[in-house]
Amino acid sequence: MQQAGIYIHIPFCRARCSYCDFATGTYQAPLAERYVHALVAEINSAQLCTLADADTIYFGGGTPSLLTPAQLETILRAVHARFRVAPDAEVTMEMNPGTVTPETLRAYRSLGVNRASFGLQTFDDEQLRRLGRTHTADDARRTLANLRAADFTNISFDLIAGLPGQTIEQWAHNMDEALALRPEHLSLYLLEVHEGTPLADQITRGMWPRPDADTAAEMYRLLLERIAQADYEHYEISNFCLRGHESRHNLKYWTGAPYFGFGCSAHSFDGARARWANERDTARYVELIETNRSAIVETIELDEREASAESLFLGLRLMRGVNLAQHRTRFNTDIHAQYADELARFDDAGLIQLDDNWLRLTPAGVLLSNEVFAAFV
Numbered sequence: 001m002q003q004a005g006i007y008i009h010i011p012f013c014r015a016r017c018s019y020c021d022f023a024t025g026t027y028q029a030p031l032a033e034r035y036v037h038a039l040v041a042e043i044n045s046a047q048l049c050t051l052a053d054a055d056t057i058y059f060g061g062g063t064p065s066l067l068t069p070a071q072l073e074t075i076l077r078a079v080h081a082r083f084r085v086a087p088d089a090e091v092t093m094e095m096n097p098g099t100v101t102p103e104t105l106r107a108y109r110s111l112g113v114n115r116a117s118f119g120l121q122t123f124d125d126e127q128l129r130r131l132g133r134t135h136t137a138d139d140a141r142r143t144l145a146n147l148r149a150a151d152f153t154n155i156s157f158d159l160i161a162g163l164p165g166q167t168i169e170q171w172a173h174n175m176d177e178a179l180a181l182r183p184e185h186l187s188l189y190l191l192e193v194h195e196g197t198p199l200a201d202q203i204t205r206g207m208w209p210r211p212d213a214d215t216a217a218e219m220y221r222l223l224l225e226r227i228a229q230a231d232y233e234h235y236e237i238s239n240f241c242l243r244g245h246e247s248r249h250n251l252k253y254w255t256g257a258p259y260f261g262f263g264c265s266a267h268s269f270d271g272a273r274a275r276w277a278n279e280r281d282t283a284r285y286v287e288l289i290e291t292n293r294s295a296i297v298e299t300i301e302l303d304e305r306e307a308s309a310e311s312l313f314l315g316l317r318l319m320r321g322v323n324l325a326q327h328r329t330r331f332n333t334d335i336h337a338q339y340a341d342e343l344a345r346f347d348d349a350g351l352i353q354l355d356d357n358w359l360r361l362t363p364a365g366v367l368l369s370n371e372v373f374a375a376f377v
Contacts, residue, residue, distance in 0.1 A: 002271060003086065005056040005252040006079055008039065009263030010064040011282045013096075035263075035282065036071045038289035040078040042262050054079075054260075055086035056249035059113075065095035069107035076111055090154075090248040092117055097143040098135040105150035115247075116147050117156040117185075123177045124170055127163050137177075144181055154245060156185035161223070162216030171219045172226075179230045184245040188223055188238050190216045217367050224363070237317050237366055254314045264295070273307055275300040308333050312359075313373040321353075321360025335359065342375040 012032055057079060059067075067075075072093075079085065092115040093108060100108075122128060123137040135143075147155055157178055161171055178186060224234060232240040236254065239247065252259050258271030264285035267277045277298040279285040288295045302310065308331040315322035324335055336343065343359075346352040351365035351372055365372055 002252075002257040003053045003055040004083070004271070005058065005249045005257065005259035006054050006083060006085075007249075007259055007261040007266055008057065008059045008064075008075060008079075009261065009266045009278075010059055010061040010067060011035070011264055012061065012066050013063045031282065031286070032066070032071070034286050034290070036067075036074055038286045039075055039263055041289050042295060043075075043078040043082050046082060046260065046262075052083050053086070054083040055089045056252065057085070057089060057091045058249040059093040061094055063096045063099055064093050065099045065104070065108075069104060069111065072108060072113075073111050090115055092156075092247070092249055094118065095143070096135060098139040100143060100146065102146045102149060105146055105152070109150045109152060114152070115154040115156070116152050117158070117187075117247075118143060120157045120178070121160045122163065122166075122170075123174050124166075127166065127170075130164070141181070144183070153184070155183045156187060156247070157181075157183045158187045158189065160189050161219040162190045162213075166215075166219075168215065168218060168222065172222060175223060175226045179226065179232075182242075185239070185241045185247060186227070186232065188220070188240070190220065220367065234319055236319065237361075237369055254317050256311055256314065273302045275302065304331060304333075307331065309376040313376045316359070316361055316369070316372065319360065321358050323357060324359055325357050339375060346372055346375070 012028075012035075057076070059072075076091075089112075091113045093113045095116055095118040097118055097120065118140070120140045123140070125136050128136065144155065159174060159178060227234060227240050232242060233246075234240050235246050236250075239250070241247075249259075251257075256269075256271060258269055260268045261278065264278055264282045265280040267275065269275050276296050278295040279288055279297050285295050308327070311327060311331070312322055312335070315327075322335075328334060343352065343354060346365070347354055349364075350362055351368055353360050353362055361369060361372065
């Protein structure tokens with residue numbers, strides 16, 4: 001049995017970014033304290049006796065670095081009391097530059113947090129302001145220096161390409177800055193404009209140009225070139241690392257390992273067929289837990305075909321691809337026969353590389369990955 005990952009959702013932010021459609025809200029100290037108690041209660045009541053081994057813990061959000069060290073310690077104690085956490089577990093905390101001090105970073109590190117992931121997004125202060133971010137490029141540089149001083153040796157940056165009005169030259173500058181700082185891990189995201197967000201409204205009203213897909217694709221190609229020159233491994237569509245620094249937690253999502261989520265909007269998977277999701281609204285989640293009710297609002301049981309398809313398109317996110325022999329053993333499915341027409345079409349278009357044992361995306365296929373994935377849904 002694979003060891004599980006534990007995901008803890010912290011929904012609070014100093015301010016909401018203009019592009020964000022996650023389950024987040026502005027930080028309020030009284031609600032945050034109630035939320036932490038609700039998290040602990042949910043963890044304590046989890047019925048996971050047969051899957052109690054874990055080797056990753058991930059604090060996502062939101063801005064988990066708004067937690068006080070005491071609140072973090074309370075949550076971690078609950079996790080360690082409920083799960084058998086491996087001594088070498090990867091413990092990640094998402095952080096926003098400017099929300100941490102040298103003192104809080106040292107406290108987080110002493111509590112066992114050994115990986116930091118922070119939303120740098122861009123080194124352009126004007127673009128940061130446009131996105132509604134509350135930090136500057138100097139804040140990001142200072143945060144990295146403080147992380148190193150606090151003995152963090154596993155740090156990940158998030159960068160966003162395709163921002164409204166962003167030029168190739170500005171993107172190249174972002175990459176130069178990021179690579180010069182030499183984080184162990186980089187995550188690249190192409191901007192998605194979600195309806196209902198302030199950014200979508202601003203674009204509709206003509207305040208900013210709509211992101212250009214061709215420019216974003218060129219930015220991605222340039223990133224691949226620069227990343228390779230800097231000796232980073234491209235191990236997943238959007239993720240790059242120095243050797244040995246893959247995100248162990250995120251790999252669980254792509255390889256079908258079990259993971260258990262706690263907090264509002266958190267999702268879970270038992271590693272086989274069952275998925276479930278929690279209430280999205282923060283206040284409603286707290287209310288449900290405080291009144292001894294379940295926060296789970298959706299449960300899905302995958303059938304054999306759905307589980308096979310999901311395994312395929314998640315596995316194809318990894319550059320190594322999908323081992324077809326292992327897939328056939330697990331699902332009793334011959335992918336060559338089941339998807340013969342689709343595979344032939346993608347092969348002719350140069351989007352996949354296919355042989356008897358492996359199916360993977362080509363560089364061109366990575367850029368059109370959603371089209372490939374749609375064939376398996």
